[in-house]
Amino acid sequence: MILGPPEQLDSATLAFCATISPETPVYVPVRPASAARPAYCFDNSVVYAEANGGEAVYGWAIWRWPGRWFEAEHHAVWRSPAGDLLDVTPQTGEPARVLFLPDPSAPYDPSTFRRNIMAADGHEALVREYIALVAKRGAITSLYWEPGMDVLPLFSPEDQQRIAPIDARMAEILAQIA
Known part of the structure; x- marks a missing residue:
């Protein structure tokens, strides 16, 4: 990237x-x-x-x-x-x-x-999907943010299950558009 x-x-x-x-x-x-x-x-x-x-x-x-x-x-x-x-x-x-x-x-x-x-800088569908996944992931992870926090804590098992396929798809897209 x-x-x-x-x-x-x-x-x-x-x-x-x-x-x-x-x-x-x-x-x-x-x-x-x-x-x-x-x-x-x-x-x-x-x-x-x-x-x-x-x-x-x-x-x-x-x-x-x-x-x-x-x-x-x-x-x-x-x-x-x-x-x-x-x-x-x-x-x-x-x-x-x-x-x-x-x-x-x-x-x-x-x-x-x-x-x-x-x-997006252009109209590529994969880029738009990636940006949507970033937002979806952020909606989950931002729930864990607290003032003064340097790193996010461990996610709950339920949220780990929600995040895993998002991360996997983001990695697939990056491999395709890099």
Whole structure:
């Protein structure tokens, strides 16, 4: 799977972003802070702002697997006192930049879990099925989420039985579209 920041702000990327926030997406350089932890963008951005001035800005990191799907991940970056944006959180794949979509309506709230938002990049039926399965799986697993949780707990035997065929079908689809 090749999921990374969109290479350019084309019409498909802009259309996906417009379904999430009326703000304009912007490429932000990634330079992880020395003490920053992967997947802790909210904490990393706040701590960096406390040490360097500026503020955390909330929104979405936009990812794309060309021809397959777009994915928006709730995210935070640091805004310097001069107004420049910087992603201080280490990113998988170590991209030089991320596409960040500011969203003032989506601040970080530790008591609220915001799922990733996905949309097909094209019209392939298997991709649409995969996205539907992600949502179906998320509806089950999100019931286990609690504020401050780093990883999901073990699922009940009943939910394990519900998740197993979803995971199997998702793996089949990924093998076919990769």
